[in-house]
Amino acid sequence: MIKLLKNKEVRRTLILQIIVALASVIISNFIDERAGIIALIFSALFILIYYISTYKRYKRIASLASDINKVLHGDNSISLENYSEGELAILHSEIYKMTVRLREQQNNLINDKKYLADSIADISHQIRTPLTSINLLVQLLSAPNLTDERRQELTHELYGMLSRIDWLITTLLKISKLDAGTVTFKEEKVSLQTLINKSCSTLLVPIELRGQELVINTNGDFVGDLSWTCEAIGNIVKNCMEHTQEGGKIEIEACENALYTEIIIKDNGTGITKEDMPHIFERFYKGKDSDDKSFGVGLALSRMIITSQKGTVKAENHNPHGAKFTIRFYKGIV
Numbered sequence: 321m322i323k324l325l326k327n328k329e330v331r332r333t334l335i336l337q338i339i340v341a342l343a344s345v346i347i348s349n350f351i352d353e354r355a356g357i358i359a360l361i362f363s364a365l366f367i368l369i370y371y372i373s374t375y376k377r378y379k380r381i382a383s384l385a386s387d388i389n390k391v392l393h394g395d396n397s398i399s400l401e402n403y404s405e406g407e408l409a410i411l412h413s414e415i416y417k418m419t420v421r422l423r424e425q426q427n428n429l430i431n432d433k434k435y436l437a438d439s440i441a442d443i444s445h446q447i448r449t450p451l452t453s454i455n456l457l458v459q460l461l462s463a464p465n466l467t468d469e470r471r472q473e474l475t476h477e478l479y480g481m482l483s484r485i486d487w488l489i490t491t492l493l494k495i496s497k498l499d500a501g502t503v504t505f506k507e508e509k510v511s512l513q514t515l516i517n518k519s520c521s522t523l524l525v526p527i528e529l530r531g532q533e534l535v536i537n538t539n540g541d542f543v544g545d546l547s548w549t550c551e552a553i554g555n556i557v558k559n560c561m562e563h564t565q566e567g568g569k570i571e572i573e574a575c576e577n578a579l580y581t582e583i584i585i586k587d588n589g590t591g592i593t594k595e596d597m598p599h600i601f602e603r604f605y606k607g608k609d610s611d612d613k614s615f616g617v618g619l620a621l622s623r624m625i626i627t628s629q630k631g632t633v634k635a636e637n638h639n640p641h642g643a644k645f646t647i648r649f650y651k652g653i654v
Contacts, residue, residue: 330374337367447488450481457481491617494551495603498624505545505629512538512574512581515546519553520572527561533569540576544629544649552625555618556585556633556645563643564589580651586644591637600635 341363349356457478461471497503516536520527527534542549560570564587574583592600599605603620619635626633631649638644 330378334367334371337363337370341367447485450485450488454478454481454485488617491621495617495621495624498621498628503548503628505548507543508546509541509543510546512540512542512576512583515542515549516553516572516574516583518546519550520557523554523557523561527570530561530564531567532561532564535569535571536574537572538574540574540581542574542576542581542649543651548625549629552622553583553585553647555622556647559619560585560587560589560643560645563587563591578651581649583647584644585647586638586642588642590643591641592635592643597635601633 341360344363345356345360348359457474460466461474461478466474513536516538520534520536524534557570557572564570568588570585570587572583572585574581576582596605601619601623602616604616605620606616623633626647626649629649631647633648634646636644636646
């Protein structure tokens with residue numbers, strides 16, 4: 321308790337109380353000696369009560385400061401819920417809220433760090449696979465007595481590998497921009513026919529080579545970022561194309577109403593397995609039926625683009641067989 325007297329505020333208040341008490345005792349003593357004794361007793365009692373209550377208050381503040389210091393040094397077992405009563409309750413409550421937020425931010429930073437490490441490992445693995453194939457192709461191309469026909473085959477395959485790496489790096493850069501929140505989506509109004517045609521333009525030749533049929537039915541307009549949305553829809557159509565047999569059918573139906581713009585993409589291919597369904601939009605996830613050329617980032621990028629524009633995307637199977645993707649861009653916050 322002696323340390324408490326080192327506090328200037330407490331010492332100043334105590335001196336003022338003693339002066340007032342002495343003045344009260346002297347004045348009361350002039351009136352009546354017994355009144356002076358009573359005034360002395362009550363003055364001393366008041367000073368003692370004040371000193372004890374002040375000591376307890378400062379002790380609680382010191383305890384609170386000690387707990388906060390432990391929290392700041394990583395001791396998450398400290399609970400500030402004990403400070404719930406008394407004149408410091410508001411301060412305790414605010415500090416408790418701040419501590420909870422600090423703990424949440426710490427957990428988020430730990431999770432982000434782990435996620436970043438896993439992502440870097442996945443990216444390294446995804447890039448290393450085609451690079452290994454490229455090294456083998458380069459060795460084969462440098463072999464003596466290689467026929468022109470074989471050289472053309474290897475060169476064509478090499479170009480394919482380089483295109484895959486280029487596509488992967490470009491897609492990962494787009495995902496990184498969306499993760500960082502640096503993308504500004506435009507508000508463009510175009511017809512749904514224009515949106516779907518542009519989304520499928522790069523896939524028309526592969527679809528034709530596979531002998532597949534692409535059916536498009538649209539009605540209405542779309543408001544959003546044309547370029548990014550074409551990327552999202554194109555990746556989903558590409559996924560349907562790759563999981564539909566030769567001679568199969570891909571249908572795209574798009575319409576607009578007062579609440580949202582809806583785009584339904586479905587095929588009559590193999591569909592989505594029960595095991596793959598919960599993970600189909602996860603980054604770097606490759607389903608059981610995926611080929612070696614799949615990186616598992618296309619659908620993840622599509623979902624990020626759609627959700628960033630107040631949209632939703634749902635994957636399911638439809639009868640009798642095949643996959644179905646339902647995209648909705650809402651005109652208001654839901």
